Amino acid sequence: MTGGGQAALEARDLFRFFRAGEEETLALRGVSLAVQPGEIVAVVGPSGSGKSTLLGCLAGLDEPAGGTVWIDGERVSHRSEAERAAIRARSVGVLFQVGNLIEHLTVIENVALAQRLSTADAPDPTVVIDRVGLGSRARAYPSQLSGGEAARAGLAVALANNPKVLLADEPTGELDGETEQRLLALLRTHADAGCGVLVVTHSPDVVAIADRVVALSDGQVVS
Ligand SMILES: Nc1ncnc2c1ncn2[C@@H]1O[C@H](COP(=O)(O)OP(=O)(O)O)[C@@H](O)[C@H]1O
Ligand SMILES: [Mg+2]
Numbered sequence: 001m002t003g004g005g006q007a008a009l010e011a012r013d014l015f016r017f018f019r020a021g022e023e024e025t026l027a028l029r030g031v032s033l034a035v036q037p038g039e040i041v042a043v044v045g046p047s048g049s050g051k052s053t054l055l056g057c058l059a060g061l062d063e064p065a066g067g068t069v070w071i072d073g074e075r076v077s078h079r080s081e082a083e084r085a086a087i088r089a090r091s092v093g094v095l096f097q098v099g100n101l102i103e104h105l106t107v108i109e110n111v112a113l114a115q116r117l118s119t120a121d122a123p124d125p126t127v128v129i130d131r132v133g134l135g136s137r138a139r140a141y142p143s144q145l146s147g148g149e150a151a152r153a154g155l156a157v158a159l160a161n162n163p164k165v166l167l168a169d170e171p172t173g174e175l176d177g178e179t180e181q182r183l184l185a186l187l188r189t190h191a192d193a194g195c196g197v198l199v200v201t202h203s204p205d206v207v208a209i210a211d212r213v214v215a216l217s218d219g220q221v222v223s
Pocket of ligand 2: 051052053
């Protein structure tokens with residue numbers, strides 16, 4: 001691993017500790033991984049193994065105590081919060097369990113807001129919404145959407161700026177099988193367009209479509 005190069009996402013030797021009183025949790029203990037453009041990587045592991053902590057560090061939402069993260073060759077870790085936010089807005093799509101939709105904005109307004117926060121060249125919001133098959137729901141508010149529609153609206157926001165990297169934390173956890181398949185097809189389409197996709201999941205269906213699986217245990221990569 002070179003640190004620059006062609007990887008959409010690269011992490012080297014990430015460490016993250018949490019301290020509560022006398023007790024210290026080693027949530028990440030030297031995690032290294034890379035996701036190439038066009039690749040879907042699934043991250044699996046038992047509850048508490050560090051998956052969400054890893055995603056936070058990769059997204060630049062959290063700062064590792066040690067190690068380095070690069071997005072499209074640009075270092076994200078060990079920078080100011082403002083710099084990390086700018087890189088994230090431009091190059092990273094984030095789809096976490098708690099939705100990324102703002103309740104008092106419509107679907108199309110949510111997408112437009114994500115685009116205004118970024119310096120990236122963004123496609124027209126209607127194009128982004130059509131891509132996830134929500135064209136007819138563009139003017140709906142999040143509370144008016146079904147679970148599957150909300151998941152796709154969240155994906156539209158995550159993809160609003162054609163990110164180099166998409167990070168998702170159990171994006172299909174609440175979805176029925178058919179809606180899950182639809183979301184996975186959208187992830188594949190985006191990967192085929194050159195995005196590196198990393199998905200934390202417990203779903204065998206997500207693992208089945210992944211190009212590679214990274215297993216975490218106790219804050220370390222075990223396979
Ligand atoms: N903000 C926090 N404060 C203290 N401990 C935390 C915090 N976030 C996560 N942890 C601990 O770090 C470990 C990894 O958590 P997490 O990354 O959420 O695991 P996973 O997503 O795999 O279930 C767990 O032991 C968890 O309790
Ligand atoms: Mg988690």
